[in-house]
Amino acid sequence: MCGVNGIFAFHYAANPVDRSELLRTRDHMVARGPDGAGAWFSEDGRLGLGHRRLSIIDLTDAGAQPMASADGRYVVTFNGEIYNYRALRKALEAEGYVFASHSDTEVLLHLYASKGENMVHSLRGMFAFAIWDRARHALFLARDPYGIKPLYYSDDGWTFRFASQVKALLAGGAISRDVEPAAQVGFYLWGSVPEPFTTCAAIRALPAGATLVVDRTGAQAPRRYHSIAQVHHEAEAQVQHEAAIADEDVRSVVRSALADSVRHHLVADVPVGAFLSAGIDSGALVGLMRDAGQQEIQTVTLAFEEFRGRAEDEAPIAEAVARAYGTRHTMRVITQSEFQADLPRILDAMDQPTIDGINTWFVAKAARELGLKVAVSGLGGDELFGGYPSFRDIPRWVAMFAVPSRVPGLGRLARRLAQPFAGIAGLSPKAIGLAEYGGTYAGAYLLRRGLFMPWELPQVLNADIVRRGLRRLAPLHRVRAELEPAPATAYAKVATLESALYMRNQLLRDTDWASMAHSLEVRVPLVDSALLRVVATARRRAPAIVNKGCLAESASVPLPSIIRERAKTGFTTPIARWMRDAMPDVSTSGRQARVVRARAAQPRQWARGWSEVVAERYAFGATR
């Protein structure tokens, strides 16, 4: 896990790469890679690549980056892990490629030499990398299928720049900070900035599951090589043409796919620990880590002083799991005063505005305090096994409102009529939008995950930004696009949307910045394209059994039943309340402070208030 960056003066009119700019961007990411730093410049001075290293595989200098091929044709800078690198290496050695290190980085060099841009189809892992091909005079960038690892870029027409973080690119000093209206609107709609947009108009995210080529004419359009909708679509087609399989066989296939994913995610030359909550996902993963042969497992759970001895306290249940699997377990108590003390650092580390990520900040901090460099997280279990309420709500709304939503203007009229009475009747903004948005999956998803509804945006942004931002963002179109090709089942549709939008733009991005701030690599075995293929197919075959229960039973020693029962009631933390309490102090502008105080006073509005506090940090407020 590392930080990568680069500058490519692709245009004949551009000045050569400013080396100090490359180093400024690279060293802004020191927390991503505290173990070492490297830089490489082409002989003609037109390209520079940077790297900050967190050593996890091949801890020797042979694994240092940027890494060049023996003949000097290719140079790579890479952030992430290639979990199947040993198998790839074996195949490449059979093709005659000679390796100088034991790192997964070198596999990328030879794989690109062998397969070119199609190499991405062979990779299993989380990655964001750039490979310079001197002979083609082109830079090739790629990002993993789910977008676990971030990659941002800017092309001003003369010079291409990329880095693992937006703030690192800005630290270089050469990129405009003009605010992107689509990001402003997207942030208030969803609580995170939807890719490919970023807070800066001049910087875009390379979309998850996409590659990008930069040549003498600059950055080409990103090309998608992976689509979650496509995986579900193909799984459905495959099942349609196959004979039925017994339920027990389906369970067995899912179990072995889960075990396989966990085994792959344990590849490391340093100890791999685990975040452990009282939920099924992390508990099952710890069981599978044990099955994979890991004897020593350090687990870590967050506990909150005010929950001690109360039903909300997750810690005792997590301890029961730790006992069941014989882990070395640590319960780390977080207090409100620690939260308040850390808040400035949290807001600084936050690369893109978000209303989440605080929990990950503290659990990553705790893991790092224990000396861990790598920890496994249960993130992705809800998206894979249909754990969110959205899997129930969205199909229900779509069925209920499909007809009224087809009548042009009816939904909007109903919403406008209801709007003045919503407060009196105690209706939420989402409730009055049901007839307008609830009849389609895209619209219903916007309602389910929405922070502010589109018609509420003028409360927080000026009208011109709302108009321009909505036009550029095209939120419903963007949601619909993730459903192409459309899966047939409700589960697959919601799973696709939750994975391609909420998980990608919020959970994975937050996990990246919040863990990297503590120089901790978080691995997510339930976010794995190979596993997705198996689970999508299995779920289509046997919807009733491929669920969280199946995950709970996947380890040879199943999870204690208390966890499965407890999981149904959900979990909570006091962090939301702490955020609410902190809002008036953190907010800087007068108008904001007033609004924020008003929102802070309403428990259910904390996320909206928090979004305004966070937005101030990104100059979103300044344009109002």
Added chain:
Amino acid sequence: MSASTSDAGRARVLALLTDGFGAGGGIARYNQALMTALGQCDRVSGVTILPRFGAERATLPHGITQQPPAAGKLTWSARALTCAVRGKFDVLFCGHLNAVTLAASIARVLRIPLWVQVHGIEAWEPRGSTTRRALESSAIVTSVSRFTRDRLLGWSDIPPARVKVLPNTFEGSFAPRRRNFALAAQLGLVGKRVVLTVGRLSAAERYKGHDRIIRAMPQVLRHVPDAAYLIVGAGDDRARLERLAEEQGIRAIVRFTGEVSETELPDHFSVADLFAMPSTGEGFGIVFLEAAASGLPVIGGNVDGSRDALADGAIGCAIDPDNDTELVDAIVAALEGRQLAQPKAVERFAAMHFTKHVDDLIRTLSR
């Protein structure tokens, strides 16, 4: 190319231009360079130009044919439609944003890729939805500078990867030459250290910065007593500038030449010691290149396309046009012989690089 190409895989290009061969001005010069480069591309079998303004020429560069100009918008549009339907074209080039709606319609009907060129101020402010949508339908947009590209991307939703930068180039006639003493004598500039600006004197625009330099000259004279200011170009703002020079007490050292032909321009560069144009409205500013190629130190603004012509300071000094002190300091430094830029930095804008880039860009249409 999306359509089948006509001549063994090579594309035929129809170019709808405001200013073609035989027309004058910055846009005409840019178009002529671009059409010449297109005609030289391996992937292009020929370019047919339909200009609004221009003149028939006995000889045109290789691969280029030009229809007679049709100044009237309606006539020109009708001819464009007829020409597009009758000819078998593979690429449609649109040389001005004002014609993009017509061009996009033609490209859509013929199902051929559209290449749109944007120059400067016309692309800076938001356009109506019809123009915006037409622009967004283009396969490629080339902008003369990063600044114009940035402004265009601010108001249109075209994917940034489709908007490329194709800067101005300069002709080989601009090169260092010995001072033309006869011209210097004629202009009364013998023994003077001369600051030169070349550009329109437009009362409607007033962005070139002539007035900024006139206001700076009294300060400059304190450090460089033999300094003078030479203004090349004509326009309806001249009287105001002359009055301003009077007010500043420097009328005696300011020379107005009026209009100067392109062939006479190199000699005017030769009598100067510095080219300065602290402008705020340049799409690019080809004159910076011509001055630098003529061996002059160059000063320009840092708030518009001038930044590109100055190559972020490599070719010339980029100053804040509204900062009088910066301007005075830069002029004094240049007139005192201190180096403002990297020698030969302007060569990056030579025609050979421009031509190669046009070739690279036409290839992107077949990706």
